Amino acid sequence: MSEPSIFTRILEGEIPAEILAETENVFAIRDIAPQAPVHLLVIPKSAAYRDVVELAASDPALMSEMVGLANTLAAEHADGDFRLVFNTGPGAGQTVFHVHAHVLAGGLDEGSLG
Numbered sequence: 001m002s003e004p005s006i007f008t009r010i011l012e013g014e015i016p017a018e019i020l021a022e023t024e025n026v027f028a029i030r031d032i033a034p035q036a037p038v039h040l041l042v043i044p045k046s047a048a049y050r051d052v053v054e055l056a057a058s059d060p061a062l063m064s065e066m067v068g069l070a071n072t073l074a075a076e077h078a079d080g081d082f083r084l085v086f087n088t089g090p091g092a093g094q095t096v097f098h099v100h101a102h103v104l105a106g107g108l109d110e111g112s113l114g
């Protein structure tokens with residue numbers, strides 16, 4: 001058995017973090033090291049998928065639930081507009097191999113990728 005991920009430990013209350021919102025299968029917390037005025041993490045309660053590629057291939061409904069919660073949170077914590085980032089693989093900066101989406105919002109007009 002591998003060690004529980006940091007996000008599982010947060011969900012189970014072993015590591016303190018405020019659960020900002022949750023749905024049946026997904027929960028959200030603030031990122032401990034914010035990279036934007038609003039930087040939240042949307043995380044499946046299950047650690048079954050290590051990254052978004054596995055998630056999308058196996059459970060698109062769960063991915064949709066994550067996007068829906070990100071949208072709700074962006075409206076509650078910012079003006080409704082947001083970036084959704086899935087770091088995928090260590091070379092792209094992924095450090096926690098329990099899939100999660102970064103929700104970045106608030107004052108993002110500079111540094112657009114588009």
Ligand code: 5GP
Nearest residue numbers: 006017029030031032033087093094095096
């Ligand atoms: P990744 O680098 O895997 O895409 O994202 C993992 C994120 O989890 C990082 O942005 C990091 O700051 C955040 N993180 C790591 N440990 C904790 C923690 O204990 N609490 C919270 N709230 N965020 C964490």
